[in-house]
Amino acid sequence: MNLVAKWIDLAKRCSSPDRFDEETEAPEYDEELRDLQDTTEWEKIAPVVYAEATRLLREAHLVAPEDGSEFLHLQRTLHSAMIEIARRRVMRRFPNAHIALDPVFQEIERKPVVNPVAKISLANLITDYQKDPTRPALRGKTLAKRQAQWRMLESFFGATTAIGEIERSDVRRFMSFLERFPSNASKHFPGVEPTTVVALPEAQKLPAISPDTANDYLRQLGALTRFALHEGLIKTDPAAGLLFAKPKIAAKDKRLPFSEDDLKRIFGAPLFRGCVDDEAGYSKPGPNIIRRGRFWVPLIALFTGMRLNEICQLTLDDFVVEDGTDIILIRGSDDETKRVKTEAGQRFVLVHPEPKAIGLLAHIDGLRRKRASNAPVFADLAVGTTGYRSDPFSKFFARFLDHVGITHSKKVFHSFRHTYRDALREAEISPERVRALAGWTSGRTEEAYGSGLRPSTLRTEIERISYPDLDLSHLKANRS
Known part of the structure; x- marks a missing residue:
């Protein structure tokens, strides 16, 4: 009835005296009233009533099955309201006419209109959340990750379930579900619904997703419920504060740096000593x-501490001379073909003397003579399904480590960044300059002020970084 009351209020305003042309509109209202009251004309009126009822529900984000009693009641009430509005229009043309008004609607108008809590479905909420102009557009890997999370939520809670019907107990059930959900389920069971996967005997033998991954799903659910709360679609947030406790693992324990022996194995492998092909x-x-992507990417990581994707996405115009110093620009792009992990990631790094001696800048100059200035440096590297070269390279490097006998699960490509951090410590470089050289942040407000250290200031620092027991002379002697 609240919906119909709002419809009546709008209809009255749309036909207010300053909008009423009695010469042209009054005869139409007479005919409209006759049609609305004539039950033999129902086939003509029914589509109009249905369309209006559907529109009211859609605009109010309400859900009502078309064959349900609520939707049928809404249509009947709306039909009566249309007759009432038509009667009032006729009475304005003929003030002395004896037309009885419906007391039901007079009573409605004496009561305040209360906006109902919208019964928007989870699927429609996700759509509205995506379209919200206050949120940045999602692309690439971020969009793919969000879509996978939304599919999980729709599978568990039901895409057509009204967001207002999801209670805190349902979120806790979801947490129990996540504790049993297998890692890499989409790879092991492609196309299988998440709610079906957990019941499979094969899935129950696999390790469950990590607390971090489980919390990613809960954070995305929380983002949706907070959005619904702020939009007035729900009265309380059922997901507020619900996250798994994270194990107390220090950041340095997540990945290990490469040891001196590891570095000798890596850069003494056939890829760097002589191989059949790359x-x-x-x-x-x-x-x-062969001095292409697989050759240069590990070397750049070792001497700059850059992340894998930062290196793989480099373009020729990222290599510049500034302040008399050779630097590499690390930056995102508007179309997200290039991206940085954090705001601190938008930076520059200096080209270390060792890669220069091995021929990195000569390699870049050679590519510039053949390609456009914004062409990818490592166009030979395969692009993954997510649109990034780093994904296939990460898989290649895992196989590469196996071949050279480095099998520790905590030693991966990102170990180069930890190795570089240890080299900075060994060089006794100040914390501020360490952050400038590698793109770490302390989180302090003061870092938001000023432009940072100049390249020439950092040049003497980069020259102090070394790996004394790593001999790369064979790469300098074979620069052809």
Whole structure:
């Protein structure tokens, strides 16, 4: 009835005296009233009533099955309201006419209109959340991750379930579900609904997703419920404060740096000593040292501490000279073909003397003579399904480490960044300059002020970074 009351209020305002042309509109209202009251004309009126009822529900974010009693009651009440409005229009044309008004609607108008809590479905809430102009557009890997999370939520709670019907106990059930959900389920069970996966005997033998991954799902649910709360679609947030406790693991324990022996294994491998080729034959000794992506990416990581995706997405115009110093710009792009992990990630790093001696800048100059200034440096690296070269390279490097005998689960490509951090410590470089050289942040407000240290200031610092027991002379002697 609240919906119909709002409809009547709008209809009255749309036909207020300053909008009423009695010469042209009054005869139409007479005919409209006759049609509305004539039950033999129902086939003509029914589509109009149905359309109006559907529109009212949609605009109020309400859900009502078309064959349900609520929707049928709404149509009947709306039909009566249409007759009432038509009667009032006729009475304005003929003030002395004896037309009885419906006391039901007179009573409605004496009561304040109360906005109902919207019964918007979870699927529609996700759509509205995506379209919200206050939120940045999602692209690439971030969008794919969000879509996977939304599919999980729709699978568990039901896409057509009204968001207002999800209670705190339901969120706790979801947490119990996540504790049993297997890691990498989409790879092991492609196309299988998440709620079906947990019941599979094969899935129950697999390790469950980590607390961090489970919390990602809960955070996304929380983002949706907070959005619904702020939009007035629900009265309380059922997901507020519900996250799994994270195990007390220090950040340094998540990944290990490469040891001196590890570095000797990596840069003494056929890929850097001579291999058949840098594709399928990278692990087989041969006459070729091929200076393309697989050769340069590990070297750049070792001497800059850059993240894998930061290196793989480099374009030729990211290598510049500033303040008389060779630097590499690390930056995102508007179309997200290039992205940085954090605000601190938008920065520059200096080109260390060692990669220069091995021929990195000469390699860049050679590419510039053949390609556009904004062309990818490592166009030879495969692009993954997510649109990033770093994904296939990460898988390649895991296989590469196996081939050279580095099998520790905490030693991965990101270990280069930890190795670089240890080298900065060994060089006794100040914390501020460490952050400038590698893109870490202390979180202090003062870092938001000023432009930061100049490249020439950092040049003497980068020259102090070394790996004394790592001999790369064989790469300097073979620069062709």
